[in-house]
Amino acid sequence: MSTHFDAIIIGAGQAGPSLAGRLTEAGKSVALVERKLFGGTCVNTGCTPTKAMVASAYAIHTARRGAEYGMTTGPISVDFARVMARKEKIRLDSRTGVENWLKGMNNCTVFEGHAQFESPREMRIGGERISGEQIFLNVGGRAAVPDLPGINDVPYLTNSSIMDIDHLPQHLVIVGGSYIGLEFAQMFRRFGSEVTVIEKSPRLIAREDPEVSDAIREILEKEGIHIRLAAECIHFAKHADGIAAGVDCTSGEPEIVGSDALLATGRKPNTDDLGLDKAGVKIDERGYIEVDECLRTNVPHIFAMGDCNGRGVFTHTSYNDFEIVAANLLDNDPRRVSDRIQTYALYIDPPLGRAGMTETEARKSGRKLLIGTRPMTRVARAVEKGETEGFMKVIVDADTEEILGAAILGTGGDEAIQSILDIMYAKKPYTTISRAMHIHPTVTELIPTMLGAMSPA
Structure with a gap:
């Protein structure tokens, strides 16, 4: 026996809660399922906590430059525990706000647990079964851990686990010279860590024009961040002083010894344990749910929003997914993914x-x-x-x-x-x-x- 709803939303990231609000306002009964932390990646391991830490790093950096602005100060020290406590309060306040909003929403029933398809319209959450006229997947993504030689022999951090680090790394070695890696590189350098960035491509953030990449490299190197480009054969091993990262670059030492390693090598969708095969929902070779211009899957009553559909990897693209779905279903406004500008x-x-x-x-x-x-x-x-x-x-x-x-x-x-x-x-x-x-x-x-x-x- 299952409880029936007009709509089931899986995931309380950026798109899910807002869609729940619109659907319930339209008189629909909604079940929203979240298996871990309300707010999704942005609130818990992405934008909210990282930008809080970026703000701390900026304030510390500006204080060090105080003399340039006519400010006399003593030596600037960093209380990393307070940096992390500030981040944690901001993160928790955001998470709690989302959770309270959903649990206080009329016509919305919140389930906490792991949802899996039993059939195209029915899902199981632990011992409970629910069914829905329409189902919206907002399950997000997680850090992709590359199969580098020796990676399982050493402790490593991802963009998620580094949010809970309880010490300031002496030397943070970052694999990945794109957006996540570079933001962490600069903030931890400003906190006082030695930082080395290892990137396989011949330049940082390879999607950008060369002069943008070069300018960013110059900015980071000026702050004392070590950049290793065109890194081939990246491998890891235990070392008496922490972690040894081996690289084959066109220049520089073949081994970098750090206290901590951060893998910032991309993301992958949380689609492998939803039972999508039981619903008949198609995914591509990378695991992303295939959707049309209106975010509808090949199963007409099932939609996919946010990081899991491969149409965008940002908070703003996820929220725009919600806007597109709501506009088409509730407002008779034919909005499409291709309308947006990257x-x-x-x-x-x-x-x-x-x-x-x-x-x-x-x-x-x-x-x-x-x-x-x-x-x-x-x-x-x-x-x-x-x-x-x-x-x-x-x-x-x-x-x-x-x-x-x-x-x-x-x-x-x-x-x-x-x-x-x-x-x-x-x-x-x-x-x-x-x-x-x-x-x-x-x-x-x-x-x-x-x-x-x-x-x-």
Whole structure:
């Protein structure tokens, strides 16, 4: 005997709770199932705790530079336990907020446990069975642990387990030179750890244009972070002083000895223990649930949102998945995944804000391009703050005058990029910004200047 609901939502990450709110407001009965921590990756091991730690690292770094701003201080020390306590309070408050919201929601029944399909419409949670007219999967992902030689012979951290570390690493060795790895690299360097980043590619964050990668490497190396690129044959072994990471690079020592190792080598979806075969739901070769433009699986009443569908790996893409599903099912508003423009940020200091195509991608499209750049040394706001590292760059279609993409690596870059993104969504020409009057002194005010100085490329 099973309890029947209008909708079953599996997972209390970014998409699930908001969808539960919309469905219950529409008079639907909803079962929401969470097997571990309310709030999903963002609240528990992703954005919320990591950005809290980034904020602590930024404050510590600024304090060390106090003399530049006319502030007299003594030696700056780091109380790592207090850093982690601050992070934990912010994380717990966010998690509790999500849990209380769901458990207080009318027409929503919360189940805590592991849900598995018994049939296309029926699921089992421990000893209970529930069924639903529609089922929404928001099961997220987890750290991918590569099969590196010796990795099982040494203790290692992932982006999840490092959130609960109880000591400041003496020397943190990070495998992976992309977003997760670089954010942890800079914050732990600022906390006082020696840090080495090992990356298999010939440059950091290989999806970006070379000058972006090079600028980020320069920023990190200036802070004393060791970067090892083109690393082949990465392997691990126990060492008297901790952990030995062996690498075959074009330069540098063949072995790095660290106290702790962090694997920041990507994510994989939590789809392998849902019983998807019993529901007939298709997954691809990487385990991601296949969905159409409206997030519907091959089984018409089952939808997949967030990291598990392979259509995005960010909190904002997960939340947008919820918006697309709700718009189509409840608002008679035919929104699609392909409507959105790729956008994200790298939260090192200074941050990188990205929207749309890279220059490399734009050139591959065969369009005639206009490209504008401006160093942050020529942005008054950055000069006044004493934060002049980085640059801004925009790519425009010379024929249509539409902005194809932009990158702002610099103070406020994660916020300033939004003005460009909004014009891209509006499908307006770049002159909409170049003719706009912006507030001085801001980072955004230099976007019109940059656009006005573009040249064919």
